[in-house]
Amino acid sequence: MTHHAVAHPPLPPRPPDLTTVAAGIERTNELLTRVLAEVATTPSTHAIFVDAGYVYAAAGRLVAGTEDRRAFDLDAEGLIEAFIDKARMIFPDSRLLRVYWYDGARRRIHTAEQQSIAELPDVKVRLGNLNANNQQKGVDSLIRSDLESLARHRAISDAALIGGDEDLVSAVEAAQGYGARVHLWGIEAVTGRNQAEPLLWEVDSQRTFDLDFCKPYVSRRAVPEPYGEAAAHQAPAPSRDDVRFVGAQVAAQWLGSRGRDTLAELLPGHPYLPGAVDQELLVEAEALLGLSLRGHADLRRALRDGFWDHLGTQY
Numbered sequence: 540m541t542h543h544a545v546a547h548p549p550l551p552p553r554p555p556d557l558t559t560v561a562a563g564i565e566r567t568n569e570l571l572t573r574v575l576a577e578v579a580t581t582p583s584t585h586a587i588f589v590d591a592g593y594v595y596a597a598a599g600r601l602v603a604g605t606e607d608r609r610a611f612d613l614d615a616e617g618l619i620e621a622f623i624d625k626a627r628m629i630f631p632d633s634r635l636l637r638v639y640w641y642d643g644a645r646r647r648i649h650t651a652e653q654q655s656i657a658e659l660p661d662v663k664v665r666l667g668n669l670n671a672n673n674q675q676k677g678v679d680s681l682i683r684s685d686l687e688s689l690a691r692h693r694a695i696s697d698a699a700l701i702g703g704d705e706d707l708v709s710a711v712e713a714a715q716g717y718g719a720r721v722h723l724w725g726i727e728a729v730t731g732r733n734q735a736e737p738l739l740w741e742v743d744s745q746r747t748f749d750l751d752f753c754k755p756y757v758s759r760r761a762v763p764e765p766y767g768e769a770a771a772h773q774a775p776a777p778s779r780d781d782v783r784f785v786g787a788q789v790a791a792q793w794l795g796s797r798g799r800d801t802l803a804e805l806l807p808g809h810p811y812l813p814g815a816v817d818q819e820l821l822v823e824a825e826a827l828l829g830l831s832l833r834g835h836a837d838l839r840r841a842l843r844d845g846f847w848d849h850l851g852t853q854y
Contacts, residue, residue, distance in 0.1 A: 590702030786845025
């Protein structure tokens with residue numbers, strides 16, 4: 540005789556232990572509280588992305604009346620510091636990650652000017668290629684790659700993009716897709732617009748820098764004089780130590796005339812000076828030296844170093 544097992548109905552599920560449930564909820568709440576507290580105290584971060592080709596063309600056209608780089612000098616260091624200063628005002632509760640400076644170079648080999656820019660603090664130079672017609676190639680893809688990567692890794696919350704090419708639309712969309720806000724900065728156009736409309740439509744905000752903002756950083760090159768005449772008028776450039784001493788001298792004068800509190804307000808911005816203050820320092824130093832430092836980025840850096848050195852001894 541075959542015996543068949545009798546199937547028993549399944550036992551009803553045991554009611555959950557309320558103590559265990561309550562403990563689990565409490566642990567979850569504690570975890571959420573810690574996460575939210577960490578998010579609340581984590582400072583937001585911004586980066587500045589500069590299409591140098593756009594800046595040279597737009598600023599040259601606006602100030603010097605030409606896009607030909609050979610016809611004017613651009614104080615890239617001063618302009619970068621002005622951009623940093625502007626970002627500090629627009630994003631007061633955010634820290635700067637760095638400035639990305641995108642330019643073209645033959646065989647992607649840095650020029651002397653690009654090398655000096657690359658040596659600046661918080662600046663990363665990224666080079667595309669320069670073809671036979673002096674046109675940049677590959678810069679837009681570099682911008683997209685950096686913007687997308689930084690946004691994907693939550694390294695930035697805001698991006699200030701200085702450019703105008705329609706090809707940058709995909710870079711904006713990629714960054715926004717990861718939650719970053721993209722702010723388009725431009726340089727005033729002499730006529731019409733110098734930024735593509737589709738780019739203007741995609742960004743989160745827009746800002747334009749006018750002639751007064753750009754003028755201190757662009758100077759038209761003088762027509763070359765005959766060699767003998769030029770040599771007669773050209774004063775020898777001072778040494779870095781001489782200029783550094785003048786920077787300290789101006790700082791000492793300002794301490795006496797403007798008061799310690801006024802200069803103490805500059806300390807949190809070290810090593811950068813607000814654009815207006817930097818221009819005042821340059822004008823006063825040039826008066827003391829009796830020559831222009833506009834074409835000498837290394838001497839301007841020495842001037843600021845001397846200024847900060849003196850402040851460092853006083854605070």
